[in-house]
Amino acid sequence: MHYPEPISKLMDSFMKLPGIGPKTAGRLAFFVLSMEEEHVLDFAKALVNAKRNLSYCSVCGHITDQDPCSICQDDKRDQSIVCVVQDPKDVIAMEKMREYGGLYHVLHGSISPMDGIGPEDINIPDLLKRLKNDQIKEVILATNPNIEGEATAMYISRLLKPSGIRMTRIAHGLPVGGDLEYADEVTLSKALEGRRDL
Structure with a gap:
């Protein structure tokens, strides 16, 4: 199916995100078209703002809007x-x-x-x-x-x-609330390795 170029470009942009295939990209693109323009502009501003104003902390490497990050400070x-x-x-x-x-x-x-x-x-x-x-x-x-x-x-x-x-x-090992019968061998092995005295 041939889409108008603006929708096609929007779909291509969504497909650059991890886990987004053509069908999901199409759904997202058409959802954006149905949104109020004000919300679309807010969404676009949030994307640009995050990209421009976030960087990595020079001390620990965590994502931050200040350097060093609040944790390091x-x-x-x-x-x-x-x-x-x-x-x-x-x-x-x-x-x-x-x-x-x-x-x-x-x-x-x-x-x-x-x-x-x-x-x-x-x-x-x-x-x-x-x-x-x-x-x-x-x-x-x-x-x-x-x-x-x-x-x-x-x-x-x-x-x-x-x-x-x-x-x-x-x-590493069994999650709280997990059942032994559903755990794989590696998880059980790690749980046994990490056992502690009571």
């Missing part, structure tokens, strides 16, 4: 602990929990030889520079529990071992 946070995560979304997830009071370091990816991503392609060199600070006593590796995340955590822990900084890894 907060002197009430424990300056001796750094939690290493893969993406800014992981910082947001950790902050929702309201249990962690230390600092963060965002890698912006994970080591993946299959995709040609090595340690120098993610934010590891900046982490090493940052850890020269005598104040940091513990690094929590909170990369994803997949092959790439495990490889990244292992690489960082081997790199930092000589420094004497305490290295910890977040526990």
